[in-house]
Amino acid sequence: MKRNIIEKILDAHVIRKDEAAGDVGILTIDFMLLHEVTSSQAFSLLKERGIPLFDRTRLAATLDHSIPTAKNRLTIVDDAARLQVAALRKNCKEFGVTLFDFDSGYQGIVHVIGPELGLTQPGMTIVCGDSHTSTHGAFGALAFGIGTSEVGHVMATGALLQATPKTMKVAFEGTFQPGVTPKDAILKLIAQIGISGANGHIIEYCGSAVRSMSMEERMTICNMSIECGARAGLIAPDEVTFAFLKGRPYAPSDSRWDEALSFWRGLVSDEGASYDQEITIDVTELTPMVTWGINPEQAMSVHGTVPVVDSLPATHRTVARQALSYTGLAEGAEIRGLKVEWAFIGSCTNGRIEDLRAAAEVLRGRRVHPDVTLYVVPGSEQVMTQAEREGLRAIFEEAGAQFRMPGCSMCLGMNDDKVPAGKRCISTSNRNFIGRQGAGSITHLASPITVAASAVAGCIVPWEDF
Amino acid sequence: MRAFTSITSMAAPLPLKDVDTDMIIPAQHLTSISREGFGAHLFERLRTTMPSLFINQARYSDAQIVIADANFGCGSSREHAVWALLGAGIRVVIAPSFADIFASNSSKNGLLLVTLEPNVSADLLREATESNLSMTVDLDSQSVMTSDGRSWSFAYDPFRKHCLLRGLDDMDYLRAHLAMISAKKAELEPYSFFRVGTPNR
Structure with missing residues (x-):
């Protein structure tokens, strides 16, 4: 049976033993990012029910949504925002979760810091209480946004319940003209298939234009998958991906690098694998x-x-x-x-x-x-x-x-x-x-x-x- | 999770396609660390820009059912959108289609999403706008029945139905399968290359 990369990652992570659950399966999650807005109620739930974290070494937190970006950002004027930030700091301390706080050198938007730290790696399942979690798909990871209840489920069990998604292949072919960027390409896709065009689907982006993109550009593409309704969008890893990851703090250690590479190189769709939908867009003619x-x-x-x-x-x-x-x-x-x-x-x-x-x-x-x-x-x-x-x-x-x-x-x-x-x-x-x-x-x-x-x-x- | 079995209520119309979660609850209210209090801000921006919004009309004040157009709940993953609807007394949303993350969040909180054929949904939306449309939404029989006896059935995932009828949340299910999850994690361990908190370099 020929499988695409989405099916390969799902097959490796889904537990299917319960007939009663039908189409809904347990999906194990390799890594979850947390931020101040969608984690507090989940921590509260665990505290109320006396449930411990499943594995704190599979979680990382930062501050991004409700914080000021002024130079003197340490003083948060808004009362609710200040309480929210304080709650994240307190929860991380209490539960032993690594927090990339202000001036740690690594604080930033969840979807920027995960890749920078080398935490986002091919073949992983990654979630966060944020719909732009699809960004991490640029590394060949299956990454998607979840609600706060699900954040709690992953904290407590390292897994969540998921129905089987459909798959869509989007090929960007051709060469960009000067001044035209992957942002223009993803806006073009969304305009073409519509804001709900990929509802129920996970997208694999491929094609010659994608292969020649940097990791930053691939992240822009995958980031906006949710804007056409796709919960996740990903790109099979290649030499560009591996070069980006090498040497980053959480990238595989030198002793395991070759082992990681041989695993990652297998994360490609089989020749002739099928998808529920396929679309090709030529970027050569694209304008901003x-x-x-x-x-x-x-x-x-x-x-x-x-x-x-x-x-x-x-x-x-x-x-x-x-x-x-x-x-x-x-x-x-x-x-x-x-x-x-x-x-x-x-x-x-x-x-x-x-x-x-x-x-x-x-x-x-x-x-x-x-x-x-x-x-x-x-x-x-x-x-x-x-x-x-x-x-x-x-x-x-x-x-x-x-x-x-x-x-x-x-x-x-x-x-x-x-x-x-x-x-x-x-x-x-x-x-x-x-x-x-x-x-x-x-x-x-x-x-x-x-x-x-x-x-x-x-x-x-x-x-x-x- | 609050169980859902059956509701009889007046239906409120929301004749908009692609209702996004920013419309349902603007981000400025997301700094709250509670699950309560979002209902007061439901559709806050529409209240001022859309005078005909059902919330602005006294006759819909007891409505527990909202009928909208396609792709309801698109945009952000904020579960606060579901908490805002429930907080304002809404238990059912009827539409031709829903966005994925919103649908998932709804199923975790006892908000029933009913998907009807676009033409049926459009007709009901028109009726709810033009007259008083009262209906019963029953999960067990997976049916929508108007007070004058017309009825339609809707599809619903059997596992989700089982959970929603009994108010069972995913947490209990997942915790009951922890041994199985741990076994799967052990099987995946050779493919994992870091532990957060202990950088490789």
Whole structure:
């Protein structure tokens, strides 16, 4: 029986002995990341019921969602956020869970620090109480977001109950044109199959364009799998993956490196393996993408015009009208030239060193438009240090951008970093839902290159305009 | 987990597709470390932008059933979305489809998600908007029946049904299988290359 990589990882981790459970099986979990927002109630549950942790060496925690990104971040003004952060510190201490806290050198967004530390490895099952856990799939791991009840299950038993998912193969073929990035490719996929196009599926990304991507770029692709409904998205590991991992703190020890490599090299889909759905996208013709509406499927080429509602499928018109009313765009209008007041470069989607390098390349020797506030928020303390070492911080600051401390920041409007009501932000994050970046804020998702270029222009522009 | 058997209630309409978890409960409320108190903020952003929202209409104040359009619950994995619905007294959501993580979270908390054919769901949504639609949702018989006697059946995973009818949560099931889980972990041990807290370098 030919199997794809998704089936291989599932087969290795699923226990199927209970007829009564039918399609639902016990999936053993190799590693879980914790953050302050979705772990507290799970720790409470364990305490209430007197249940110990199954294996604390399979857990790692950090602070990312509700923390400030200002320089003096140690003082958290918001009462609830301060209590939440204190609760995580207390729980980690009480249960003996490793916490990558402020100034540990490793604090950052969960999906940035896992790979950086070498904790994310091929063939593993990885979960976190966060839907962008799919990011870790870039290493050939089966990684997905779970709710807080399930966080508790994994804490207590190292496993959770899962129904068998369907599989989807997405091939990105061809070569990117200058100024076009994997962020544009994943926005294109979401626009094409829709926000629920991969519901019930796990995606394997493959194809020549994927093979030539760096690990950072692969993480951007896998990160947004959830935006088309897929709980997980992964990429079979290859030499690029192994080179990224080698030498990282938790990567296999030198004595076990060859053993790890021989296991990892087997993690590929069998030739001729089948999938429930298959899609191919040629990236050669792709142009930079930007969203125009209130969910990530409402994306278009930056050179294009906003859709005319009646030209859309009937099932999409209500949401499209709601979107245009919220974003204040006119049907048929060009999106190029649309004024923005805010710009955000960061998040688990595009807050890695390569993203900062790409943005800095655009901003070098230029000034952010006087009407625009640009936040550059590194995804982790390691990214921040690296950006400083490479002189990127100086480029951002000379351009008039705010280079801030690591965290989720302006991606989700639950910390101090919010886009004010009625203001328009071009953002490298992952969701443009109504009020996502703050009540009443308007979001346009794009790549770091497009965001940097637009921050300079004061309006949405393609990179070639420079 | 709270068991679910049967509910008879007025149905409240939410005529939106792709209702995301940010709409259900905005992130600004997620700093709470409790499972309580989210109901007061259910659909907070829609309350102001959508005057016709059922929460803004007194006649739906006792509704325990919500009927929505496709792909309900998309977006973030926040279980707070389920806690907010339950906290506001909602026990059933009917829609043509649901997002995966939201569906999983619902099944862990006793919120019943009923998937009906798009045309049936759309008709019921219209009726709930235009008139007072009262219905009984029964999990054991997997049926939705309106007060005037029309009925539809819905699919539901047999294992999940067993658990939901009795209020059994996954924790007890998983803990009962700990020996089996440990055996599986031992089998996977040769493929594991780190212990958190003890870096390899």
